[in-house]
Amino acid sequence: MGRSFNTIAFDPAKCDGCGDCMSACARVKFDSDDTSRSLIQILARENANTKGISPGAGSSFELALCRQCGDPKCVTVCPAGALTKNNETGVIDWDGSRCVDCLLCTIGCTYAGISLDEATGRVSKCDTCDGNPACVPACPHDALKYITTSNIYNEVGDWEDLFAPGLAGCQGCNTELLMRHTLRRVGPDTVLATPPGCVPGMGSVGFNGTTGTKVPVFHPLLTNTAAMLAGVKRQYKRVGREITALAIAGDGGASDVGFQSLSGAAERGEQMLFMVVDNEGYMNTGMQRSSCTPYGAWTSTTPVGKAEEGQKAVAQGKTQDAKNMPLIMVNHRCDYVATASTAYMEDLYEKLDKAIAASRTGFAYLHVYSPCTTGWRFPTDQNMEVARKAVETNFVMLWEYTPEQGLHFTKPVDQPLPVTEYLKAMGRFRHLSPEQIAHIQGKVEENRRMVEKLAEQVHGG
Amino acid sequence: MEQTQYLIVGSSHAALEAITAIRMHDTDGSITLVTRDPHLPYSPTVLPYVVSGRSAPENVYLRDAAFFDENKVSYRPGVALKALHTARNVAELADGSEIGYAKVVLATGAAPAIPPIPGIDKVDYHVLRTLEDAKRLNAAMKKSQRAVVLGAGLVGMHAAENLVKAGANVTIVEMSAQLTSGYFDATAARLIEEAFTANGAKIRTSSQVTWLAADGDDIVLTLGDGTTLNADLLLVATGVRPELDYLKDSGVACDKGILVDDRMRTSVANVWAAGDCAQARGFFDDAQVMNAILPDAAVQGRIAGMAMAGDPGVADYVGGVPLNTYHFFGRHAISVGSSKVPDGGVERTRFDEASGRHLKLIMKDGRLLGIYGVNEFFDAGVMAQLIVRRTDLSAVQDRLFEQPLTVGRELMSQIWR
Structure with a gap:
């Protein structure tokens, strides 16, 4: 398994070209006010939409910065052995005592990541300030981030993948990611319940008499998942084996017809981890609405009609608001309740660890928002972006609850984007009228107030 | 007789890149490297700095012994290839021993060309x-x-x-x-x-x-x-010029160097060549040329290694593009691409006597063919990409001429970000 490294990420959509990152870099690296010496270069785009050059998506700023390539060309063309990929930090290290200033590395790099510092006559490149890049906190617009999720990859990559290769999910579905990560984390001493839904549909229950997992897995009814799993767990306890009882269920299986057994197991404090993959509908069976489907959303059972002559009202998506399942679970006083998103893997991992620990003594409930490329109608490469926008608009709030600590936000969003930023990212909301959008925005704010009231201290996390 | 899956002859940039490429695809196949040079690998390009005393001779090696251990390479310095017996897939070495190979890459570089001056x-x-x-x-x-x-x-x-x-x-x-x-x-x-x-x-x-x-x-x-x-x-x-006596009677076709196709294959099965000893297609015309420069050696070595290992990711060589950087008395000169102005081509130059900044651009049909600068820094790697991608720069050529550094970066970030 290869290694993953921390990296500086640039979001051009948030950049306004203020240059604070370059000032910070020049100051820290060269004690200089000359931003041309900065190792990160932000460039204003002046030639959008010119012939022969792709216009790009809406941004006006471009970036030149060492990418700390995994297969670095600058290293391969250095005649002096002055450049090396550091396998601990991932940074391409430059050894000034070996460098002969020949500039061949600037030929090798196609990304302008290493260039001449005219003041010294030597090449210069970003070294991520030894893992604490000065440019990132200097950015007033959050356009630069230092991404540190690599440790998850490095750690998890060494654990056994307990799902079969080649699951039959839709292209662009994030549930495979969620399933593989979760089972790796939970480990081999696990019994898995997957009620009807996308998770067994993707192959967890297997094909041709074999299971899709390397742990015992069963396929309960939609109605009795939590009850069956509770029985299985009790039997294992009776024979003295310590296992994790894990359910991975859809929002339909949890919030609609499966709710009775789920509520019962939570109330009894059964020792299990119940993970809900909330894609806001019955996506596996043809995109029917569930009680978790949000107001206004198109599904195959909340269609969008076209007004014909003489008609006054036609259907315009779902007319009810979504049920707030995780808050309902908080009211069961479970040992652990949390919401999570695959766009925030570090947060998800912390919650997974706590949920696993809580499931040793009681009921743990983890509600993961899971955008559905097929049912929500967005391009297959946009899953993480949609998930991120949900959080950035407060459409989805990330928090956790324990009876001792109460509820607190783990990723508070102080300046949420308007909910339209989320809605316009997908096709299921395309038909919305201004009134419907206003309703959704109002609901987002109402939800937020509600959760904030429950939180012992607002933004205390 | 000793057998190896991959035989690498030579130990500089092309050879090292071939090893890296092979190991990315084939973690186990046996690799043997033989090289005439008695040292750990180094680059001929660094030698002027050894001459000047700036680089200590023991401090210029491109790899340490651990690199060969980690990559499971049997490293044999100080033994030259004497003859390649292609009919038997056997390399005969200067010490008289023989190594059988499944595949061999010749990366033997070049030697000084000595003019035939009387005396x-x-x-x-x-x-x-x-x-x-x-x-x-x-x-x-x-x-x-x-x-x-x-x-x-x-x-x-x-x-x-x-x-x-x-x-x-x-x-x-x-x-x-x-x-x-x-x-x-x-x-x-x-x-x-x-x-x-x-x-x-x-x-x-x-x-x-x-x-x-x-x-x-x-x-x-x-x-x-x-x-x-x-x-x-x-x-x-x-x-x-390359010294290719070892190819006598091998059947491997040579001109000024070893003739190779766009995957660095020679005319004989199981034999590849890369670097300064190879004669590969030029970018600007399809004739096979000697382009004995370091960046090209690395690219060719990578292609040869991928082709030998059967890596499906291997792509055709784009063709040799002249690329040079040079420092002289505290100044620098950079050249990328062709210096020829073809029919219908345009040459634009500017020179500032006071700063000594000189820039020359050669364009045709809105495409960049060559860029030359003295004391005018631009990202040569970016310029080379604009050339080999044949990017239409009609709309930005004035700005590119005025500010090759920033405009090149702007284009890079948009086109191959």
Whole structure:
């Protein structure tokens, strides 16, 4: 398994070209006010939409910065052995005592990541300030981030993948990611319940008499998942084996017809981890609405009609608001309740660890928002972006609850984007009228107030 | 007889890239590297800095012994390839031993081309291609009063600068009318020439040496116009050419170098070649050319390694593009691409006498063909991409000419971010 490294990420959509990152870099690296010496270069785009050059998506700023390539060309063309990929930090290290200033590395790099510092006559490149890049906190617009999720990859990559290769999910579905990560984390001493839904549909229950997992897995009814799993767990306890009882269920299986057994197991404090993959509908069976489907959303059972002559009202998506399942679970006083998103893997991992620990003594409930490329109608490469926008608009709030600590936000969003930023990212909301959008925005704010009231201290996390 | 899956001959950039490429696809196949050089791998390009004393000879190695252990490579320095018996898939080495190979890549580089000057075999001259050459020249330089450098390519010019800085009277003798021809354009060459003459070097372009003779410890050079030069140090730096005696009777087709296709395959099965010994397609015309430069050696070595290992990710060679960087007396010169202005092409130059900044752009149909600069820094890697991608720059060519650094970066970030 290869290694993953921390990296500086640039979001051009948030950049306004203020240059604070370059000032910070020049100051820290060269004690200089000359931003041309900065190792990160932000460039204003002046030639959008010119012939022969792709216009790009809406941004006006471009970036030149060492990418700390995994297969670095600058290293391969250095005649002096002055450049090396550091396998601990991932940074391409430059050894000034070996460098002969020949500039061949600037030929090798196609990304302008290493260039001449005219003041010294030597090449210069970003070294991520030894893992604490000065440019990132200097950015007033959050356009630069230092991404540190690599440790998850490095750690998890060494654990056994307990799902079969080649699951039959839709292209662009994030549930495979969620399933593989979760089972790796939970480990081999696990019994898995997957009620009807996308998770067994993707192959967890297997094909041709074999299971899709390397742990015992069963396929309960939609109605009795939590009850069956509770029985299985009790039997294992009776024979003295310590296992994790894990359910991975859809929002339909949890919030609609499966709710009775789920509520019962939570109330009894059964020792299990119940993970809900909330894609806001019955996506596996043809995109029917569930009680978790949000107001206004198109599904195959909340269609969008076209007004014909003489008609006054036609259907315009779902007319009810979504049920707030995780808050309902908080009211069961479970040992652990949390919401999570695959766009925030570090947060998800912390919650997974706590949920696993809580499931040793009681009921743990983890509600993961899971955008559905097929049912929500967005391009297959946009899953993480949609998930991120949900959080950035407060459409989805990330928090956790324990009876001792109460509820607190783990990723508070102080300046949420308007909910339209989320809605316009997908096709299921395309038909919305201004009134419907206003309703959704109002609901987002109402939800937020509600959760904030429950939180012992607002933004205390 | 010993057998190996992959035999690598040579130990510089092309060979090292081939190893990396093979190991990315085939973690277990046996790799054996034989090389004439007795040292750990180093780059011929670093040798001028060993001559100047800037780089310590023990500090220029590109890889340590651990690299070969980690990559499971049997590393055999100090043993040259004597003959390649392609019918049997066997390499015969200079020590008489034989190695059977499934696949072999020839990355044996090039050696100094020694001009057939009468008397050259009677004098003690220097060349610069190996670490030993560099150490010997470094020692001789310290004692030299009157040095002559034959050939004004980058190796010769580097050495001449070192000799000037070491205090010798230096004369550079070049056959063609321009210094660094083939690397830099006339304006750049003039700036280079002025820098050298300002520092006391004498330059004789359009000059040929017709006779060499020893006179005590001195060497006497007779030039085409009848003048004579006395030198206590003579460096012959009139270019390089591959030494391919080991391919005699192998059936591997050669011209100036080993002829290879776009996957670095030679004319004979199981034999690849890369780097300075290979003659591959040029980018600007489809003829096979010698493009003995470091970046190209790395690219070719990578392709050869991928092709040998059967890596499905291997892509065709885009063709050799001339790429050079050169430092002289505190200034720098960079050249990317072709210096020829084709029919219908446009050449744009600007030069600022005060700062010594010079820039030349060669374009055709809105496409960049070449860019040359002195003291004007631009990202050569970005420019090379604009050339090989044949990006239509019609809309930005004025800005590119004014600000090649920022506009190149802007384009890079948009086109191949």
